Amino acid sequence: MKVLAVSEDRRNLEDIRTVASGIDLITELVCHEGVLTGMTSLPTKGDVDVLMLDCRHGSIAPLADVERLGDFYPNLHTILIVDQESPELLLRALRLGVREVLKSPLVAEEVGAAFRRILQKSVAQPKGEGHVLAFMSCKGGSGASFLATNLGYVLAERTGKRVLLIDLNLQFGDAVLYVSDRRPSISLIDVVRDIRHVDMSLIKSAAVDILPNFGVISAPEDPTVSVDIRPSHIESLVRFARANFDYVLLDVGRSLDTCTIQALDLADQVYPVLQLTLPFLRDAKRLFDVFRSLDYGTTKIRPILNRVERSPGDLTEEDADRLLSYKVYATLPNHYKSVTASVNQGVPILRLDAGSPVASGLLDLVAKITGQDVRGGGRGIFSRLFARS
Numbered sequence: 001m002k003v004l005a006v007s008e009d010r011r012n013l014e015d016i017r018t019v020a021s022g023i024d025l026i027t028e029l030v031c032h033e034g035v036l037t038g039m040t041s042l043p044t045k046g047d048v049d050v051l052m053l054d055c056r057h058g059s060i061a062p063l064a065d066v067e068r069l070g071d072f073y074p075n076l077h078t079i080l081i082v083d084q085e086s087p088e089l090l091l092r093a094l095r096l097g098v099r100e101v102l103k104s105p106l107v108a109e110e111v112g113a114a115f116r117r118i119l120q121k122s123v124a125q126p127k128g129e130g131h132v133l134a135f136m137s138c139k140g141g142s143g144a145s146f147l148a149t150n151l152g153y154v155l156a157e158r159t160g161k162r163v164l165l166i167d168l169n170l171q172f173g174d175a176v177l178y179v180s181d182r183r184p185s186i187s188l189i190d191v192v193r194d195i196r197h198v199d200m201s202l203i204k205s206a207a208v209d210i211l212p213n214f215g216v217i218s219a220p221e222d223p224t225v226s227v228d229i230r231p232s233h234i235e236s237l238v239r240f241a242r243a244n245f246d247y248v249l250l251d252v253g254r255s256l257d258t259c260t261i262q263a264l265d266l267a268d269q270v271y272p273v274l275q276l277t278l279p280f281l282r283d284a285k286r287l288f289d290v291f292r293s294l295d296y297g298t299t300k301i302r303p304i305l306n307r308v309e310r311s312p313g314d315l316t317e318e319d320a321d322r323l324l325s326y327k328v329y330a331t332l333p334n335h336y337k338s339v340t341a342s343v344n345q346g347v348p349i350l351r352l353d354a355g356s357p358v359a360s361g362l363l364d365l366v367a368k369i370t371g372q373d374v375r376g377g378g379r380g381i382f383s384r385l386f387a388r389s
């Protein structure tokens with residue numbers, strides 16, 4: 001790939017040159033000291049595949065240049081290099097189609113991974129067998145973690161497929177506690193630290209077994225260690241999981257950072273979870289605007305309305321469709337008693353109270369996702385085993 005690096009700072013350009021020299025995918029590097037302000041053509045001859053634009057020192061002004069040049073170079077991929085990943089910068093970058101934002105100091109491994117992702121996007125690659133489903137709460141407390149974990153359980157118990165849930169709420173993730181009464185000492189951070197050697201024994205040692213075919217990798221208990229988790233780690237882990245499990249569920253939480261976007265990009269479907277009240281719909285609308293900026297179509301985004309109670313005068317599913325311009329995929333009823341009991345005990349709702357309206361809604365959702373009839377009791381030994389416990 002031919003790369004153009006642009007920076008006002010000579011030392012930063014040298015830094016880019018040093019890192020780039022170790023990346024095989026870069027066949028030619030042209031460095032330009034200066035800015036792109038007002039330019040409608042890039043300051044180099046011939047085609048450029050990737051623009052590495054240095055935005056260090058906190059300036060987001062160069063994004064205006066990316067926008068203008070994008071009209072003239074529709075196939076150009078841009079990598080931004082920033083000091084701080086502010087949500088404002090990230091959102092503006094996303095809207096311009098920029099997916100690669102690297103934090104300073106540049107790490108050769110991270111830069112290399114960004115180039116590999118760009119290559120993968122240009123050449124469609126076989127994705128492997130499994131399905132990757134991401135769950136995202138549109139606003140705190142929507143029910144995304146409860147649904148992701150319980151859906152994982154229903155999916156595994158009723159279809160016999162191999163299911164892995166990865167808790168990507170890097171700050172205070174607690175998904176595992178929705179389906180288990182213990183928090184493991186090993187977590188995502190241990191997998192990430194050994195990601196170069198990821199294999200099934202590493203995954204098995206990190207995952208809490210909820211069923212023989214359903215494991216959960218929990219988020220780190222100490223949120224301060226999460227800063228070490230990078231998008232490239234998420235990418236390697238999800239790719240490995242996809243190749244080795246039938247379903248990989250990602251609880252991505254609700255902070256929009258580069259790790260979350262990496263997870264959403266890798267997902268086949270994203271299930272944003274929201275409730276039918278105006279504050280939820282307002283936050284959901286903002287998030288759905290981001291989805292549109294990311295070019296996620298209606299087949300990828302499958303909104304779930306949770307805790308629905310149909311009372312006269314309430315907002316309806318049709319109101320949500322109209323406001324969000326992505327069609328609601330499924331609804332789940334509100335049932336405080338059974339959900340609270342399940343959450344407090346850390347026992348999946350299907351196991352604790354299979355007759356509850358929420359368990360029933362989850363069965364419908366799994367049937368819709370898999371296209372299988374899953375109502376007629378669990379498949380074989382697992383469900384018989386747990387029906388007795």
Ligand SMILES: Nc1ncnc2c1ncn2[C@@H]1O[C@H](COP(=O)(O)OP(=O)(O)OP(=O)(O)O)[C@@H](O)[C@H]1O
Pocket residue numbers: 136137138139140141142143144145146147169253254273306307332333334335336339340343358
């Ligand atoms: N269908 C439901 N009926 C009743 N209560 C529910 C239902 N779904 C979820 N809840 C309740 O909502 C609470 C919050 O759910 P959950 O933690 O899954 O939200 P979240 O979207 O993951 O939030 P966060 O953004 O903070 O991670 C749960 O503890 C549960 O008690």
Ligand SMILES: [Mg+2]
Pocket residue numbers: 137144145146169253
């Ligand atoms: Mg959550």
